[in-house]
Amino acid sequence: MATYESDVCIIGGGITSAMLAQKLSELRPGLSVAVVEAGRSIFDVQNRGRYRERALAYGEHPWPDDFIEDQQANGIISMTMAVGGLALHWGGACNRFSEEDLRLRSMYGLAADWPIEWADLERFYCEAERRLNVAGEPSPHAQDRRSEPYPQRPIPLSYNLQLLKAWAEKSGVKFVGLPMARNLEPFGGRGSCCVYDTCGEVCPSGARYSPDFTFRQLIDPKKIVLHDRTLVRKLVLDDRKPTVVAAQGFHQDRPSDPVEYRAKTFVVASGYCWSSHLLLLSANTRFPNGLANSSGLVGRYMNGHKFINATANIDDQTFPGQNMTHSLISREYFRCPGDKPFVRHDTRVWESSAGRDPRLRAPDGKLLLGDELMADWRSRTKGSSVRLRAYVDVHPSADSRLTLDPAKKNRYGDPMPKIAHHFDEATLAREAATREHVLGVFQALVKSGGGRIVNTSEGDYLDHPGGGCRMGTDVASSVCDSFGRTHDHENLFVVGAPTTPTGGCTNGTLTFVALTLRSAGEIAREFPARG
Ligand SMILES: Cc1cc2nc3c(=O)[nH]c(=O)nc-3n(C[C@H](O)[C@H](O)[C@H](O)COP(=O)(O)OP(=O)(O)OC[C@H]3O[C@@H](n4cnc5c(N)ncnc54)[C@H](O)[C@@H]3O)c2cc1C
Numbered sequence: 001m002a003t004y005e006s007d008v009c010i011i012g013g014g015i016t017s018a019m020l021a022q023k024l025s026e027l028r029p030g031l032s033v034a035v036v037e038a039g040r041s042i043f044d045v046q047n048r049g050r051y052r053e054r055a056l057a058y059g060e061h062p063w064p065d066d067f068i069e070d071q072q073a074n075g076i077i078s079m080t081m082a083v084g085g086l087a088l089h090w091g092g093a094c095n096r097f098s099e100e101d102l103r104l105r106s107m108y109g110l111a112a113d114w115p116i117e118w119a120d121l122e123r124f125y126c127e128a129e130r131r132l133n134v135a136g137e138p139s140p141h142a143q144d145r146r147s148e149p150y151p152q153r154p155i156p157l158s159y160n161l162q163l164l165k166a167w168a169e170k171s172g173v174k175f176v177g178l179p180m181a182r183n184l185e186p187f188g189g190r191g192s193c194c195v196y197d198t199c200g201e202v203c204p205s206g207a208r209y210s211p212d213f214t215f216r217q218l219i220d221p222k223k224i225v226l227h228d229r230t231l232v233r234k235l236v237l238d239d240r241k242p243t244v245v246a247a248q249g250f251h252q253d254r255p256s257d258p259v260e261y262r263a264k265t266f267v268v269a270s271g272y273c274w275s276s277h278l279l280l281l282s283a284n285t286r287f288p289n290g291l292a293n294s295s296g297l298v299g300r301y302m303n304g305h306k307f308i309n310a311t312a313n314i315d316d317q318t319f320p321g322q323n324m325t326h327s328l329i330s331r332e333y334f335r336c337p338g339d340k341p342f343v344r345h346d347t348r349v350w351e352s353s354a355g356r357d358p359r360l361r362a363p364d365g366k367l368l369l370g371d372e373l374m375a376d377w378r379s380r381t382k383g384s385s386v387r388l389r390a391y392v393d394v395h396p397s398a399d400s401r402l403t404l405d406p407a408k409k410n411r412y413g414d415p416m417p418k419i420a421h422h423f424d425e426a427t428l429a430r431e432a433a434t435r436e437h438v439l440g441v442f443q444a445l446v447k448s449g450g451g452r453i454v455n456t457s458e459g460d461y462l463d464h465p466g467g468g469c470r471m472g473t474d475v476a477s478s479v480c481d482s483f484g485r486t487h488d489h490e491n492l493f494v495v496g497a498p499t500t501p502t503g504g505c506t507n508g509t510l511t512f513v514a515l516t517l518r519s520a521g522e523i524a525r526e527f528p529a530r531g
């Protein structure tokens, strides 16, 4: 069996892993850090312009082979398994949660408090924003005060977004441009934004942060080693002590030749799905329910936020396609007065081309060509379509679970995970009132700004999922402490999304990164500074 030794072994190569590896290499130069990633490295920024062109021209998937055919789970939001993880394709929206997210139990008697003070987390939000080079503008709400300004000025609002901001603010609700990890000037070895407007698919200039850049910058000067295409299948404990001594797996090209990573500290940075999965798979005779699972909570309290959408037609004229990946956000409903029924959500506004694209057939099926096509198109470009969305704070029950699915196995015979989300009783009880409130906010926008809602819908999954290894101070009701150190194994950490007790009401990745950067300091403390 091939064996590799390091001080720290990080399992997973997504954004949290990249940030952790980068910070460890700064805090402890010379520390040996091995990152083990199941998927392949896609270090080809020079090709991304071409991928974008082909995606636009032929609808071609710009990321071939960014997944592993037999490593799939029921209930996941993305199949991506590659160096960079889901953040290869993310939009780069970088919103902070708010203090309420950390104090749901003490403020509202709901869900669970997080074992972190807001002021503590806020410092790491600043650090995360610096490392990701977030462009943003201060919130108009005093409660959103920041201890440091955004590292970049706000992304300039397109003409369309300026018009939509004026439209939406007639309701009295304040909006700002969405903060995003998008370079306005070259930064971190990446180019500046040229408004290609395909951030979610592929960013040809590298302006939208993606972790592959960070890994390249750490690998080339040998600050870390990265083993890609290597799936860790099991964490192995010392014969006597409850410490982890090895992570074992296989390289994709050598399925009958196991590989072992030995380290002083192990960090599971495998995202919201595969982190709990690996702990459950690592069950042994002393820990028959899986590692770090003496509370029985590994794989439980899987969270995320629900979303409610609407499309509005308004009379003001926009010109769709100016910057469709940028949007407006209001944090007005992040706070809920204690004497009002509980409801929390963000409110987002995008330009939209819905119903305004050219079409070859009229609604009655008649073929439209030449002048008829142009006349039909012109007749539908008056006024604007607006996309509205709210991410809603919903709370998981203990039965919101990731379990091992014996009916679905990978090539090594490991059961794959299955995720089924469930809400707690209080969330279910207020579901109708929450929907009514959010739709009421959308109605208020069209009532004051002008226009009408033409359709509404609700997401059928939870976005920015997390949970499964929730943090806490009580060992009986949590899997790890606030740094992600598991209660059962002192040299085993879980970082980022899996550790969150609840999922907030806005994009989660900035929070996952902030938590991970906080963990990095604690992990580094295990190793004396050299020289
Ligand atoms: C299309 C899309 C758009 C998004 N846009 C936004 C956005 O605008 N804003 C936002 O906040 N969030 C966004 N997200 C969510 C965001 O991408 C994720 O929250 C974030 O990337 C999670 O990072 P992570 O490091 O926790 O996990 P992951 O990205 O899942 O990385 C974990 C890595 O671990 C590897 N791994 C897992 N198990 C093993 C194992 N056993 N052995 C070895 N390797 C393993 C996986 O292959 C993966 O690469 C978006 C997501 C998608 C899919």
Ligand code: SF4
Binding pocket: 182, 183, 192, 193, 194, 195, 196, 197, 198, 199, 200, 202, 203, 204, 205, 206, 207, 208, 325
């Ligand atoms: S809009 Fe900017 S960040 Fe988005 S894909 Fe284009 S260059 Fe990249």
